[in-house]
Amino acid sequence: MTTLDELPIRDDLRGLRPYGAPQLDVPVRLNTNENSYPVPEPVVDAIAKALAAELRDLNRYPDRDAVALRADLAAYLGHGLTVDHLWAANGSNEIQQQLLQAFGGPGRTALGFTPAYSMHPLLALGTGTGWIPAARGADFGLTAADAVAQVRAHRPDVVFLCSPNNPTGTALDPAVVAAVLDEAPGMVIVDEAYAEFARPGTVSALAVLPDHPRLVVTRTMSKAFGFAGGRLGYLAADPAVVRAVQLVRLPYHLSALTQAAARAALAHRDALLGTVAAIMEQRDRIVAELRGRGHRVADSDANFVLFEVGGDQAAAWRTLLDAGVLVRDVGLPGWLRVTAGTPAETDAFLAAMEKVREREE
Ligand SMILES: *Cc1c(COP(=O)(O)O)cnc(C)c1O
DSSP: OOOGGGSOOOGGGTTOOOOOOOOOOOSEEOSSOOOSSOOOHHHHHHHHHHHHHHHGGGGSOOOTTOHHHHHHHHHHHOTTOOGGGEEEESHHHHHHHHHHHHHOOTTOEEEEEESSOTHHHHHHHHTTOEEEEEEOOGGGOOOHHHHHHHHHHHOOSEEEEESSOTTTOOOOOHHHHHHHHHHOSSEEEEEOTTGGGOOTTOOOGGGGGGGOTTEEEEEESSSTTSOGGGOOEEEEEOHHHHHHHTTTSOTTOSOHHHHHHHHHHHHTHHHHGGGHHHHHHHHHHHHHHHHHTTOOBOOOSSSEEEEEOSSOHHHHHHHHHHTTEEOBOOSOTTEEEEEOOOHHHHHHHHHHHHHHHHHHO
């Protein structure tokens, strides 16, 4: 058998392993921030019907520009956005890859404030974009002054902001986004994968799109919509940005089946987003319970919670797994991340956390 090392692979990929959280068969899976609720039956039926209607025409390529889907996404977002401001792809990961293909690439740099979404540096790697890991302050916070100083020092071609931030869970102060937009010489991408879960009063960067042609807001149907398996992400930006990513997208990147399924899901968004309030309730319950037990916990505007275990997080992760609960070790010493799911999943997680405590005593 040929080993990877024997192939003439790019030097910057040599020795790397594929990214991905462990997909383990465990009763309680709270490690990838999926929506724990299955797609409701009426929506299953609607998606099945929409897919069936496409099947005869699968001999033809799909609408390359996904116009109908983009119009539906614009209507969902509101803010006066139209089809020309929207672009869709197979997950917001692909959206961000296309953005780096268009605005990053060899000889260019992208900057993000770590800890943030681990895919941002990997997408930079894959597109040959130099990655600049900028820092957050105490308690994973990010102030406007701190963000601006680091952008000024590095003058990156692309800045990634993540709000609500993964893995910390906290949304950014809009003043940080505004300050970075003022200072950044290039594109500013605000990854809002968890926007639907934000606490009341949280402001989306969509609100300032009209004044900022170099701002891109990325969203996804993977989390709040419970549509992770459907693979549908999108962006909202100035129409010129949409024309830019159209230069690098593969023709027909979004299958007719994906487009049809996503449109059917969007048409039933009330049913799909109906789980968001219940998930936020479990999120707030996890935060309150863990704080009550003396853990440090980051404020969360997302469907997950970052908490300090007080000791070796890898050992705590293992103890939780042995108790049938899979959470995420994001590589932050002393901290773990847990997804908020159903009330029963919260019960199981909190019970398993008692085991972690017992081990330490
Ligand atoms: C889960 C997540 C995404 C979603 O990626 P998809 O490709 O749309 O599934 C994007 N950004 C962040 C920060 C995430 O945590």
